[in-house]
Amino acid sequence: MKKYISLMMLLVFLGTAALTGCNSEKSKSGNSVQTDSHSKQDVVYLMAGKVEVGEKVDIKSTIMAKVVEMNVDIGSTVKKGDPILQLDMKDRQAQVTDARAALTQAQASLAGANADYETAKNNYERNNQLFQAGAISQLEFEQSQSKLNAAKTTKDVCQSKLTQAQNEITEADIQLDNGTIISPISGTVTAKNANVGEVVAAGAPLLTVVNPENLLVTVYVPEDIVSQIKIGEKVVIKVPEASKKVFDGEISVMDSVVDPASKTVLVKVSFNSQDTQLKPGMFAEVGIRN
Secondary structure, three states, X not given: OHHHHHHHHHHHHHHHHHHHHHHHHXXXXXXXXXXXXXXXXEEEEEEEEEEEEOXXXXXXXXXXXXXXXXXXXXXXXXXXXXEEEEEXXXXXXXXHHHHHHHHHHHHHHHHHHHHHXXXXXXXXHHHHHHHHOOOOOHHHHHHHHHHHHHHHHHHHHHHHHHHHHHHHHHHHHHHHHOOEEEOOOOEEEEEEOOOOOOEEOOOOEEEEEEOOOOEEEEEEEEHHHHHHXXXXXXXXEEOOXXXXXXXXXXXXXXXXXXXXXXXXXXXXXXXXXXXXXXXXXXXXXXXXXX
C-alpha cells in the first residue's frame, strides 16, 4: 500500500513539473516577437537608408582663369559669404576699363546728338511756319526736314551705342565679380580640385562644401506602404552605430513619382535635433509609432 501511494505521489510531481515547463516555454515563445518602444509607444520600423548631409554644394568657376589665391583646404570650416578662392582678373579688369571708356564716349556722343536734334527740330518748326506763310521756298523747307530726319537718325544710333556700352560694362563688372569665389553655405570643405597656379575652365568643379550640421536620412519606400506615411509625420530614427541609438525626426520630403524600375518612392527624413555622434554614411532605420 505504501509503495502504491509513493508511486502516485511521483506521478503527480512529474505532471506538475511538466505543466510548469510548458507554461515557461509558452512565456518564452510569446516574448520572441521583436518589439521596440520609444516614448512609451510601440514603433514599427518600415524604412531603412543612410544618414546623409542635407546641404552640399559643388562650387564651380563661371570663367576660364588662373587660380591666384586659395584660402581653404580640405577640412576647413567656412561661413556663408566667405571668400574662398581668387582667380586672376587682370584681363577682365582691362575689359572693365575699356568698357568704362566706351561708356563715357557714348554718353558724350549722345549728348551732342541730342543737342543737334533739338537745333534741327527748332529750325524745322520755324521753317515750316515760314513755308506756310510763303516766306521761304519748298526746297529750303525740305532741306530743314531732311536735316531733322538725319539728326534723329544720329540720335537713335548714339542711344543704341550707349545702351550697348552700358550692357558691356555690366557684363564686364559681372565677369570681374566672378573672380572672387565665395562660399554659398556655411560648412566644411570636403573636396578641393584646384590649386594656386592652375588654369580652371568655366564650369569646372573647384571645391565641395557640406553642412555637417544639417543631416537627414534618405530612404526608398516600397509603393505598397507609401500610403502609411505622410510629410510632417513624426518618426523614430534608429542609428545602431551611434551611441544614443534612437532619435526623433519627421518626414520632410516625399517624391510624388514612383520609380518604375524599383517600384519605390524617395523619402527624406530630417532629425529634430542634430547630434555630433551622427555621421554621414551611417545606416539608419526609420519607424512609425503605433
